[in-house]
Amino acid sequence: MDETNEVAETAVRHITHFLQTYFQSGRWPQTVALHNVEQDPAYQQFDVDLLWTVKDKTGELRVIPIEVKGDRYHQTGNFFFETISNKQKKTPGCFLYTKARWLFYYFVLTHHLYCLPVTRVRAWFLTHVEQFEERETSTPVGNNRYYVTIGRLVPINVVLEAVPGVLQFRRNNGEWQQIRVG
Numbered sequence: 071m072d073e074t075n076e077v078a079e080t081a082v083r084h085i086t087h088f089l090q091t092y093f094q095s096g097r098w099p100q101t102v103a104l105h106n107v108e109q110d111p112a113y114q115q116f117d118v119d120l121l122w123t124v125k126d127k128t129g130e131l132r133v134i135p136i137e138v139k140g141d142r143y144h145q146t147g148n149f150f151f152e153t154i155s156n157k158q159k160k161t162p163g164c165f166l167y168t169k170a171r172w173l174f175y176y177f178v179l180t181h182h183l184y185c186l187p188v189t190r191v192r193a194w195f196l197t198h199v200e201q202f203e204e205r206e207t208s209t210p211v212g213n214n215r216y217y218v219t220i221g222r223l224v225p226i227n228v229v230l231e232a233v234p235g236v237l238q239f240r241r242n243n244g245e246w247q248q249i250r251v252g
Contacts (some may be wrong), residue, residue, distance in 0.1 A: 081140025081176040082106065082119060084241060088183065089122055090176075092239070092246040099124035104129060137170035137188070147226055149184070150205070151195055154220035163221060165192065175205035181241035182249075184226070187233070194233050195224065204249035239243070 086104060093101040103123040107113035113135075119134040141150065152163030165173070173186040202222035208221065210216045215221075230236055238250035 077140040077142055077178055078138075079140075080106065080178045082138050084178070084181070085120065085136070085174050085176060085183070086097070086140050087227050087244075088239065088246050090239070093124070093129075099126050099132070119163040122193075130222060130238055132173065135170045137164065137168045137173045139175045141162075141174060141175065142179055144180040144182055146223070148223040149175055149229060150207070150221045151202075151224050152219055152221040153199070153204075157220055159216040159217075163219070165195070165221070171207050183239040183241070183246075184229075185237040185239070186229070186233040190235055191229065194229075198232075216248050 082244050086106070086220075088176070089104050093099065095226040101122065102219045103121075105121040105146050106119065107121055108119045114137070115120075117137055122134045122136055124132055126132055138168060139150075140241050148195075153166060155163045156163040168188060170188055173188050173191065175184040175186055176182070198224060202224050205221060205223055207219050207221070208216040209219055222233040230238070237248070239248050241247075
């Protein structure tokens, strides 16, 4: 398995643990079910990885679509918001078109999780996109082939200051602790 897929799988595994354990405390909506739809073409077109079913305060069930982004580079202090998924095909980046309600951005080496409300963060980002450095990264697809992804490096602290509703957690010895309430 290549390193990129390993990061993605680790991120989804840790987010699954987070949603199945942290949200049983009574402080948040209770997790009823969690479905991984990463391999389902019906959800791939909307860039949704998980469907999180919760019971809200009124007892109603709600399904919350989640996009998971795994990253190894917490030390940079940046998020990488993908603006072009495949440079050669000129396909839009997942951050611009995901139908997820939440982007769970997880740094796999430091176990930091940022829960970003997609609508708010995307609207803010689009009005400030030119302020952020553009970068390219390559993603292997097998047989020594790869595609180039383009995105913007967005300082985490800038997002935390500018966008209300961002939540921050950290996994420590298998336990999740909330660091920041949005």
